[in-house]
Amino acid sequence: xxxxxxxxxxxxxxVRGKVRRELRKYMSSREMLGRQGKKTVSIPIPDxxxxxxxxxKNEQGGVGQGEGDEGEPVDGxxxxxxxxxxxxxxxxxxxxxxxxxxxxxxxLPRIQPxxxxxxxSAKARYTGISLVGPESLRHTRxxxxxxxKRQIALGTYDPRxxxxxxxxxxxRYRSWKVAVEPSFAxxxxxxxxxxxxMGQKQKDIVRLxxxxxxxxxxxxxxxxxxxxxxxxAKAREVDRDTFFRTRESGGTLISTAYGLANQIVQAEYPVTxxxxxxxxxxxxxxxxGSDNNKCVDLLKKHxxxxxxxxxxxxxxxxxxxxxxxxxxxxxxxxxxRLILSRIPNREAIMxxxxxxxxxxx
Amino acid sequence: xxxxxxxxTELDRPNTTSGRVKAESGGSIVEVDVVELDRLGARxxxxxxxxxxxxxxxxxAMAAPGNLRHLGEGLTPIEVEPSLGGAVLRSAPEExxxxxxxxxxxxxSGREAELGRYQVGxxxxxxxxPFTLTREHLRRTVDGMEHALEGRSQTEPxxxxxx
Numbered sequence: 001x002x003x004x005x006x007x008x009x010x011x012x013x014x015v016r017g018k019v020r021r022e023l024r025k026y027m028s029s030r031e032m033l034g035r036q037g038k039k040t041v042s043i044p045i046p047d048x049x050x051x052x053x054x055x056x057k058n059e060q061g062g063v064g065q066g067e068g069d070e071g072e073p074v075d076g077x078x079x080x081x082x083x084x085x086x087x088x089x090x091x092x093x094x095x096x097x098x099x100x101x102x103x104x105x106x107x108l109p110r111i112q113p114x115x116x117x118x119x120x121s122a123k124a125r126y127t128g129i130s131l132v133g134p135e136s137l138r139h140t141r142x143x144x145x146x147x148x149k150r151q152i153a154l155g156t157y158d159p160r161x162x163x164x165x166x167x168x169x170x171x172r173y174r175s176w177k178v179a180v181e182p183s184f185a186x187x188x189x190x191x192x193x194x195x196x197x198m199g200q201k202q203k204d205i206v207r208l209x210x211x212x213x214x215x216x217x218x219x220x221x222x223x224x225x226x227x228x229x230x231x232x233a234k235a236r237e238v239d240r241d242t243f244f245r246t247r248e249s250g251g252t253l254i255s256t257a258y259g260l261a262n263q264i265v266q267a268e269y270p271v272t273x274x275x276x277x278x279x280x281x282x283x284x285x286x287x288x289g290s291d292n293n294k295c296v297d298l299l300k301k302h303x304x305x306x307x308x309x310x311x312x313x314x315x316x317x318x319x320x321x322x323x324x325x326x327x328x329x330x331x332x333x334x335x336x337r338l339i340l341s342r343i344p345n346r347e348a349i350m351x352x353x354x355x356x357x358x359x360x361x
Numbered sequence: 362x363x364x365x366x367x368x369x370t371e372l373d374r375p376n377t378t379s380g381r382v383k384a385e386s387g388g389s390i391v392e393v394d395v396v397e398l399d400r401l402g403a404r405x406x407x408x409x410x411x412x413x414x415x416x417x418x419x420x421x422a423m424a425a426p427g428n429l430r431h432l433g434e435g436l437t438p439i440e441v442e443p444s445l446g447g448a449v450l451r452s453a454p455e456e457x458x459x460x461x462x463x464x465x466x467x468x469x470s471g472r473e474a475e476l477g478r479y480q481v482g483x484x485x486x487x488x489x490x491p492f493t494l495t496r497e498h499l500r501r502t503v504d505g506m507e508h509a510l511e512g513r514s515q516t517e518p519x520x521x522x523x524x
Contacts, residue, residue, distance in 0.1 A: 196440040197449070233442050251442030251449075287445055318454050319439075319462060321485035344485055 015091040016101060019043060023105050027212060027353065028346035040092045099219030102212065106354045111220040111308075113184035113275050124176040133173025142172035185223040186275035186308075188213070189264065191257040193282035195232040196249040202315040205343055206281040207244050209313060212353050213279060221275065227264060231257035233287070237264070251287045254280070254324065255294035262302045271306040278303060278310040279356075284322025292327045299328075304337045311356045316344045364389045364410070364507050365500040372398060372496075388413040389510075391503050402495040407477045410506040415446075416471030420512040422448035425465055425474070427514055428505035431498060432463055446470035454481060461490065467510070474506045 019026060026043060093101075102108065129142055147166035151157035157164070192198075192206055218224050228243035229235055232250035235257040261278060269276055286292050303310060314325040325340055332338045339359065341352040362370075368384040368391050371377060382393045394406035422438040429436055434452035441448040447468040454460025461480045468475070478492040494502060 196438070232440075233445055249438065249441055251440045251445050251447065253445070285440075285449075287442070287447070316485045318460065318481075319451060319464075319479070320481035320487035322487075342485065 015043070015093065016097070018091075019093065019098075019101055020105055023101065024347065024350045027102075027350045028208065040094050041098060043091050043093055095215050096219060099215045102216055102353070103219070106350070106358065108216065108354070108357050109359070111217070111275075113186070113221065124178050126174045126176050128175040128177050130173045130175035131171070133175060137174040139172045139174050143170050146170040146172055184221055184275055185225075185273060186217060186221040186277065187225045187227065187265075187269050188217060188277040188279065189227045189229065189261045190243065191229045191231065191235075191261060191278070191280040192243060193232070193252055193254070193257075193280075194230045194246045194248050195252040195285075196247075197252070197283050197285050197317060197319065198247070198315070199317060200247075202281075202283060202317055203244060203247075205315050205346055205349065206313070208346065208349050209281065209343070209352060209356075210279070212349070213311075213356065216353075216357055217277065227261075229257050229260055229264075231260075235260040252282065252285055253291050254282060254286050255291050255298060258295055258298040258303060262298060265303075265306060275308045276306055278307055279313070280311070281313045281315060282322070282324060283317045283319075284314040284324035285319075286322065286324050286327075292324065295324075296327065296331045299332070299338070304332075304335065307337055309337055309339055309356075309359070311339045311341065313341045313343050313352060313356070316342070362386055363504065364391050365503040367391075368393065368503055369496065369500060372403065389507055391507075393499075393503075396491045400496075402493055403499055404491050404493045405499070406491045407475060407489065408499075408502060408506065409473060409475045410503060410510060411469075411473040412507070412510050414472070415469070416510055416512055418443045418446060418448050418467055418471045421467050421471050421474075421509050422450060424512050424514050425450055425467070425505075425509035428509045429463075429465065429476075429502065431501050431505070434463055436463060436465055465506075465509075471510060474510055476502065476506060 103110075126137075129139060143166050144164055147164045147170040148157065150167075150170060151164060190210055192203075194203075214224075214226065226240070228238050228240055230238055230243055230246050230248075231253065232248040233253045233256065234250075237260065238246065257280065265271075265276055286295070299310065312325070312328055314321055321342060321344075325342060328338065328340055336359065339356055341355040343349065343352045364384065364386045367386040368382065371382050371384045372393075372395070377395070378398055379395050382395050384391050389410060389412040392409045392411075393403070394408075395403055396406055397404040419441055422441045426436040426438075432452070436450040436452050439449045439451050447466065447470075450463075450465040450467075452463040454462040461478060464477050464479055466475045466477075467473070478490045479487050480490045481487055
C-alpha cells in the first residue's frame with residue numbers, strides 16, 4: 001500500500017469517526033439532503049483541517065514564538081478582513097458507507113428478505129486477463145511475467161544482467177467477467193398526509209426519515225423500487241419531487257392512501273416475489289372515527305398480511321399529536337409487522353429510524 | 362330575540378351555576394358547557410352553535426376568523442373539506458410545549474360550529490381546557506359563530522349589552 005493510500009485510508013477513518021460521533025446531528029440535518037448525489041452525499045466537517053504546505057522563509061520557527069508571556073490573552077482588536085473566509089471541509093461519503101455507519105451505530109440487524117423468487121442482477125468485475133485490450137487496462141506485472149517466461153524459454157534471459165523487454169505478444173490486459181448474482185426484490189410505498197395541518201416543518205422531518213430509510217433499504221436490497229402516495233381527503237400517486245413539495249388545505253382521510261397503496265401492491269407486486277414495505281407519515285388528525293375504522297380494516301385484511309413491515313410515523317405539529325397513533329396501538333397491540341413511531345421533532349429522527357428498522361424485517 | 366340574548370336569559374336564571382346550558386332562537390341552537398358562572402363572566406368547557414340549514418363550508422371557514430377576532434388569537438383555516446362537509450380552524454399556539462390554542466370545528470355540512478380551547482402537553486397529547494370569557498365576550502362569540510355559519514363576513518360591532 002502506497003503512502004498516499006495509507007493517508008487516504010486514515011482520512012476516511014477520521015471522516016467515518018466524525019460522522020459516527022455526530023450521527024444524530026447529521027440525521028436531523030436538512031442541509032445534508034441538498035448535498036445528496038446519486039451515489040454519494042457530501043457531509044460538511046468543519047473541525048477537520050487538511051494539512052497543507054506553506055512556502056516561505058521559516059523565520060518564526062514554530063508556534064508561540066512572539067512577544068508576551070505564557071497565558072497572556074491575545075489583543076483582540078482588529079478589523080474584519082476583506083478576503084473571503086475559509087469554508088468548512090466537505091467529505092464525500094458513499095451512500096453504501098453511510099448505510100454501513102447507520103447500521104453499526106444504530107445496531108440495525110441485516111434484513112432477512114423473504115420471497116421465493118430472486119431477481120438476477122449482472123455485475124461486471126475485472127477478474128480476467130485478456131490478450132487484447134486498451135492500453136489503459138494493461139496489466140504490467142502479468143505482461144512482464146509473460147516476457148520473462150518467453151525470454152527464459154528462448155534462452156535470452158541472463159540472470160546476471162536481468163533485463164526484461166516485453167514485446168507486443170507479451171502484453172496482457174485486464175478484462176471483466178459478468179457475474180450474475182441473485183438478489184431479492186423489494187418495494188417501498190411511502191405515504192404522506194399533505195392536508196392543511198401538515199406544515200413545512202413536518203414535511204422536512206418526513207423527508208429526512210425517508211432519506212435514511214431509503215439509504216438503509218437500498219443497502220439491503222439491490223432491486224429496490226419506491227412509490228410515493230400523497231393524500232388529504234383523496235389520495236394520488238406522485239413522483240418523489242411532488243411528494244415532498246405538495247401542500248394541500250383539505251381534510252385528512254387516511255383510508256384513501258391505504259386503499260391506493262393496497263391497489264398498487266395487488267396489481268403490480270405479487271407477495272411471492274416481492275418484499276413489501278409501507279411507510280406512512282401523518283400528524284395523526286384523521287377526519288373521523290369511521291375512517292379510522294376503515295384504516296384498521298384495510299390494515300388487518302389486506303396490507304399487513306402482505307407486508308414485511310408497515311411503519312407509521314406520527315409527526316407532532318404545533319397543535320400536538322393526533323389520535324391515529326393511539327387508534328393503531330389499541331387495535332394492533334402485539335403485531336410485529338406494524339411498527340409505530342412518534343416523532344416530536346427533528347432530533348427524534350434517529351430514534352425513530354431505530355424503531356422502524358431495528359427489527360430486521 | 363337574538364341567540365346570544367336568549368342564552369344570556371338562560372344564564373341569568375337563578376338556578377344556573379354549571380352544566381350544559383342550552384338556548385334556542387330563530388331556528389338556531391346554542392349549547393354552552395358552563396364550568397363556573399357569575400354576573401361578570403363564565404368559565405366554559407366549549408360552545409356549540411347549530412342551525413337548521415346547511416351552508417357552504419369554504420365560505421363559512423373564510424368568514425369565521427373575522428367574526429371571532431375578539432378572542433385575541435387569530436383563527437386560521439387549517440383544513441377545509443367541503444366534500445366531507447367540514448372545516449377546522451385553529452389559532453397559533455405561542456409555544457410548542459404547553460401552548461394553548463383555539464379550535465373551531467365546522468361540521469355536518471355547515472350546520473354546526475364548535476369552539477374549544479386546547480393545550481398541548483409535554484407528551485404531545487392534546488387536551489381540551491376550560492376557558493374564561495366575560496359575558497360580553499361570550500355573547501360576541503355566540504354571535505360570531507352564528508354569523509360564521511350564515512357565511513357573513515364580519516360581526517357588526519356589538520352594541521348590545523352596553524348601557
